[in-house]
Amino acid sequence: MSLASVIVETKPFEGQNAGTSGLRKKVKVFMEKHYTENFIQCILNTLGDKIVGSTLIVGGDGRYFSKQAINTIIRIASANGVSKLIIGQLGLLSTPAVSNLIRNQKVLGGIVLTASHNPGGIRHDFGIKYNIENGGPAPTHFTNDVYEHTKKITSYKFTPKLETDRLIDVLGTNTFNVDGRDFVVEVIDSTADYVKLMKEIFDFKKLRTLIRGTEQRAAFNVLIDSMNGVTGVYVRRIFVEELGASPDNNVFRIVPLDNFGEIHPDPNLVYAKDLVDKIQANPAYDMGVAFDGDGDRNMIIGKNAFFVTPSDSLAVIANNLECIPYFKKHGVRGFARSMPTAAAVDRVAEKLGKEMFEVPTGWKFFGNLMDAGRLSLCGEESFGTGSDHIREKDGIWAVLAWLSIIEHKNMSIEDILKEHWNIYGRNYFTRYDYEEVESDAADKMMKHLENFIATDGLIGKSFSSNGKSYKVAKMDNFSYVDPIDHSVTKNQGVRVLFDDGSRLVYRLSGTGSSGATIRVYIDSYEKKDVLSDAQEMLKPLVNIGLEISQLKQFTGRDAPTVIT
Template sequence: MSFPVKDIPTKPFDGQKPGTSGLRKRVKVFQQEHYTENFIQAIFDSIEAKGATLVIGGDGRFFSPETVQTILKIGSANGVGKFIVGKDSILSTPAASNIIRKYKATGGILLTASHNPGGPDNDFGIKYNVSNGGPAPENVTNKIYEKTKTIQSYKVLEASPIDLGKIGKFTYGPAEVAIIDSVADYLTLLEDIFDFPLIKSFLDSHKSDFRVLFDGLHGVTGPYARAILVSTLGLPETSIQNCVPLPDFGGGHPDPNLTYAHTLVEAVERDNIAFGAASDGDGDRNMIYGKGAFVTPSDSVAIIAHWAEVIPYFKKGGVKGLARSMPTSKAIDLVAQKKGLEYFEVPTGWKFFGNLMDAGRLSICGEESFGTGSDHIREKDGLWAIVAWLNIIAAANAKSSNKLIGINDLLNEFYEIYGRSFFSRYDYEEVPSDGANALVAHLNDALKSGSLNDTVHTSASTSTKFTVSSLYDFEYKDPIDHSVSKNQGQVITFSDGSRVVFRLSGTGSQGATVRMYVERYVPAKAGPAELGKSASEGLKGLIEVALEISKLKEFLGRDEPTVIT
């Protein structure tokens, strides 16, 4: 049987270069005639589309349902054999990675701009994941980009739209379309990883003194959180908020940090909640926040690694290795050293972790940008990290007969063993690209000339002296595929072990985002008074010196960052 396929003439658009986070632009850019179609055709031109099985879903942001229909039309016309689509076009990024792996799909197309705002005037994104469930590597994204520069036409199947709200299997031209429950497979995955009976027993016995609140920020994880926390663990509906996915995320910014997840922070402080957590638009990031206790992402992944043996998945399979992105604090390195595990420092981008996982050399990893995960999938996983913390707290309390152990107790115990890496990130969002490039050039000039080496800088407010020991541009040689990634961030180190990192971020949709990361290590022997300081107290002098050396305020024209975490 033949099916009506039409060739639509088109012309290339400039700037359709995807990163590991896909192609991200404003919605109105994607809504231009032929724009989205061109990029989708370029994806199919870059993979073995004929007979392929593809997973489709996303964070439910504005313009998602229309784009799913476009993918179905173009994919079917290019010979795709089967589509697995999340109901209502929704699949969290971790859930999609799991489905790709579980059903041995060729890959997946995810419609997400992650933690960026949504709505008709905000952001949209299209991302291709490969058969291991992880983001497409550069050899694939480069191929897609090259196709976008020469495209002359795209193919479409002339067929009626599929009802994305109806679970079941449907024929769509030559292809099969399976609309699936977005949550079921992911819940099964987590139940195989964590000790749900232990967590439920702990929560049941501490209903009055250990309250839980999860904030979905109107992103994709709302239905997942309800299934896990309410339906499976038996918590009341009051344990979740903002858990209805909305195309514009309720007008908010679905980024789980102290600034944008203020609805969680305010509720936790107001209602004395012991355990608060939030996830982002597509579900791959998380924040852990209890009454008076913010857990940095750097500390979070290190503590999960420290307690890994209480999680059934790791108790059964062991921990093969640990890793972090370069800007992330070195706390997890200390865990690896103490436990005799191999550990890695990689560039920002989950594909680098994926290579190590596929080679059997990595189990637990994290990025300071609120991304934490393990080798159960090939994406970072916000709800995985949140349930990991609940599992750890339940296990810690099962061993304790004296008092209720909460977030602060775990943090303090960790610092007493390993010392503390004071850490903070300053985000300067949507700054002029010229200024951002000038900042990078200034640091590169200092790197080439050596003008900063051995210079001493004194903090005006604390009178602390910081001596520069090195300035370098981070470069990574992948131990698995031997690829080399250059220019991954400029690092200033100081003689006391402190360091400052500057990076241009590629996750925004316009302008530039500059991130400054500051880290200062204090050993365990410093004692509770020093270890217990706030991050702002522990880092104040270093931050002042970092701003002075970089001339950041001068180049960016900003006195304050957009977000501090």
């Protein structure tokens, strides 16, 4: 039976502007009539003529409204001349898995249904982002074009009689005739391609021996928390089935739930408290791991909940890439970090003679460097780490990298960090998040800081707290010129740079769905005193950061929502 598409009249919605990584709003916003349809159509409009005859990947973290969104995507894609959709079974695909499939299948791109680390469920958040043909998040010029389309859209194309109920539940290929053209929906195993990739990168035989143990070496006891997100299906396949971890003792919360079990799926010390408590309560565990909703972020803790900052995690991996087969085969090029991330990896790059890049927040900024062959490893302080095997940060990859290092060095996580600090010194680092701040108050605080930049009001001024003094050497709003395409990205965060190398950074996050999230980053480098408590070491600079910004006066907040 041949199906016919129709044209549905619509009107623009305000605010369909993708942030750092996609459009994120409350579920009930996406449920408004025409809202999701408009945004999907505008993505396809931005792609233009390339969409006809193309193949797209579709999947996400399984949060509430995912299946309804996939049904909408199927009907709109079929009406716009897309030839094929490749969809993860039940709609599940981690963000790293989408990136891999785009690259592996050599398709036009992918639509990822996720709000990443934001909470899910009917009362919470949903998100849609587009990944381009290199597998990475759409660049700013693309998302700007989508936004322009959303402001003037008058209609979208739709195939109303295309039956989608339970279509994504069963593996296999379904072919439909729409407007005289074949339209194919292929439902695939969500894990197969990604597991194959990981087995090409890492030595699974060595990792299985590490996890299972031998007569000469005790088993390495890991506890993995998928926080009811999409990584659960990958954790079961990789860590349980391939590496021999116990499904009862080594993993938990590995069944994806559409509301994440009413928890906040953000892998940090606050929201992954269940993991931290379990590790602290049981000294038999050597390592704790948590992932976010869509699988691109990770948190690493050692025995007794010894916390590894994402900045240190990146630096340690950079310093030990020789134990990962992928890098032996492909070599190691440059390293990169986001601007707010502590500069620990910079010192590794200097010692190893590798290029080092500092980019704005957002994984899309690493893609050009990777495609140009100048970047092998990169990371963000927001618990994201990855390499050039795909064009997204990759939580499971990061954990497998750590296990490879532990197997190679035969050392505990804490001892690996202490060895690293003794060689390179330590960047004491913390981040204060003030979530769902009233937007006007957040904007006023940022304008207050920008006024100091305009007037050079802080240059040369000294601040003291808790017996420590810091003198301001420079203050700016970070700008980045891409060394590959020479595009310029401005206003990426206010930086206060002190003459001893310490830093304060202030940003408004682009990943929230309501209000504003103010993030304050505090970074201080110590060459010798590397074993002290981080929060105690940073307390003076925290106090100065709050004094300079007048954050409490502008927002009324006495304390951050999250400290990492």
